[in-house]
Amino acid sequence: MAKKKATVFVCQNCGTESPKYLGKCPSCGSWNQMVEEKVPDKTDSRSRISMSGKASKAEQITDITIEREERVKTDLVEFNRVLGGGVVPGSLVLIGGDPGIGKSTLLLQVSAQLNNNGGKVLYVSGEESTSQIKMRAERLELRGSDFYLYAETELTAIQETIEEIKPDYVVIDSIQTMHHAGIDSAAGSVSQVRESTSTLMQIAKMNDIAIFLVGHVTKEGNIAGPRMLEHMVDTVLYFEGERHHTFRILRAVKNRFGSTNEIGIFEMKNGGLVEVLNPSQLFLEERLSGATGSAVVAAMEGTRPILVEIQSLISPTVFGNAKRTASGLDYSRVSLIMAVLEKRAGLLLQNQDAYLKAAGGVKLDEPAIDLSIAISIASSYKEKETRPTDCFIGEIGLTGEIRRVSKIDQRVNEAAKIGFKRVFIPKNNMDGWDFPDNIEIVGCTTLADGIRRAFS
Incomplete structure (x- = not known):
């Protein structure tokens, strides 16, 4: 009988396993990412057992009762919005x-508020x-009674502490620093991150403990570790913004308990993160009157x-090929x-450099922004x-038509609330x-009709 291999080579970028070393990962194409790791022991039991000793079993849906409230709200309305209405027990x-963006500060504030509640x-x-x-x-002036701090990276010790304290909420800062004793590889490796997350997921689901994981990101902006990490968790939030600017955007890209692509706006101050309840006014407050583009x-x-301002700068190119640059836009x-x-509006742009951005650092990617992009380009x-x-x-079709968009009433009402006097929308959105x-x-x-009427 062939001898069982004790090691396997794992891609640190995507988690692909190979019995031998490969210079290039066959799945994601990354070079020099295959690291030798020991094969974890598969003999340990994977059945879910709670702290009270109750094992997981199949139950009829009519027999299942919800013992705790469905959601727990924090004092940060923006944070509750991104989560879909509040923190779900067992999530x-x-x-x-990015490093230094304020992830630990946000979770420390949220933890103190959950403790106060x-x-x-x-x-x-x-x-x-x-x-x-x-x-x-102390700098953030946070206080609490049942608020425990624990500096530890060994997952077994953390699990024992959770069983001893029996908390309602747990924050792990960060998941890349956790080390599982059953995996013989360095902390932050694919195997360690995967096994640590799996253990924490079982703790959360079996004991109705809401667990928050802090994840490092790569230079491309993705969360470091295997892609499976984002599939395992219930909710994935990205904290975005520039370290040298005060505004931060918390964006939901996955949420099993609410809408995706929700965003919350925060401002970093000396006393911590403060929510911005009127982001439309924030994105427009520095807009210059009479500016083109x-x-x-x-x-x-x-x-x-x-409401977001789209800015464009169109200038004649000095090279053979025109340059196109977009920030915050696809x-x-x-x-x-x-x-x-x-082709449809008669603007000769093939010899023009174009620079476009969505002001305020927000990222826009929906069809309804097409008309504003076109108007800003034509204006410049x-x-x-x-x-x-x-x-x-409005959305723009390839034949030059303005196509209908969704939720037109909410968009127009927001513009009217901020003080806009005129709004251009697709003709097919006028009824109903x-x-x-x-x-x-x-x-x-x-x-062509929209451009003519905008500048008339």
């Missing part, structure tokens, strides 16, 4: 973001000592409409709209400014709802 939430919290840190965490808590769109982020979408502008190209009280909503009295609705059929 596993993964929060990723009657929950017992265990904050586990593998990167800081308990005294360092206490210093940050600017157009405002009412975009939907999950269930919330947000590059392919920008190229497509510029092609339609040239023609050197004609749009009215500061105009808003543009009541317009606000304080705003003019302009229905557009084609892109």
Whole structure:
């Protein structure tokens, strides 16, 4: 009988396993990512057993009772919105973001608020000592009675502490620092991250403990570790923003208990993160009146409409090929709209460099922003400014038509609330709802018609 191999080579980028070393991963194509690891012991039991000794078993849905409240709300309305209405007991939430962006600060504030609302919290840190965490808590003026700090990386010790304290909420900062004794590889490797997350998932599900995991990100902006990590957890949140700017965006990219693509806006201050309840006004407060290359769109982020300024700069190219740059916007979408502008609206853009961005650091990727992108490009190209009280909503087809978009009433109502006087929408979106009295609705059929009426 052939001898069982004791080691396997695992790609640290995607988790693909190979019996022999490969310079290039056959799955993700990464070079020099195959690391030799010992094959974990498969003899241990995988049945779910709670702290009370109750084993998991099949039950009829009519016999299952919910013993705790469905959601627990924090004092941060924006955080509750991103989670879908509050923290779900027994959920596993993964929060990723760049170093220094404020992940630990956010979770420390949330932990203190959950503790003040009657929950017992265990904050586990593998990167800081308990005294360092206490210093940050004092700076943020956070207090608590059943709030435990624990500096540990060994997962077995953490599991024993959870069984002893029996907390309602657990924070693991970070999952890449955790080490499982049954896996003979370095902390942060694919095997360690996968096994640690699996153990924490069993603890969360069997004991109704909400567990928050902090995840490091790669230089591409993805959470480090195997892609399976995001599939295992219930919710994946990304904390975005620039370290040198005060505003932060918490974005949900996966949520089993709520809407995806929800965002929450926060501002980093000396006393911690403060939520921004009116992000539309935030994104528009520095807009220059009379500037060319600017157009405002009412975009939907999950269930919330947000007004964002689209900026464009069109200038003649000095090289043979025109340059296209997009920040916060999809590059392919920008190229497509510029092609339609040239073919259907008569704008000669093939010898023009184009630079576009969504102001405020927000990322937009929905069809309804097409018309505002086209208007901002036309404004910069023609050197004609749009009215500061105009808003543009609509999808552009390849034949130059303006196509209908969803949730038009919520978008227009948000524009009217901020003070816009005129909004351009697809002609097919004009029927079936009541317009606000304080705003003019302009229905557009084609892109050329929309451009003509915007600058008339």
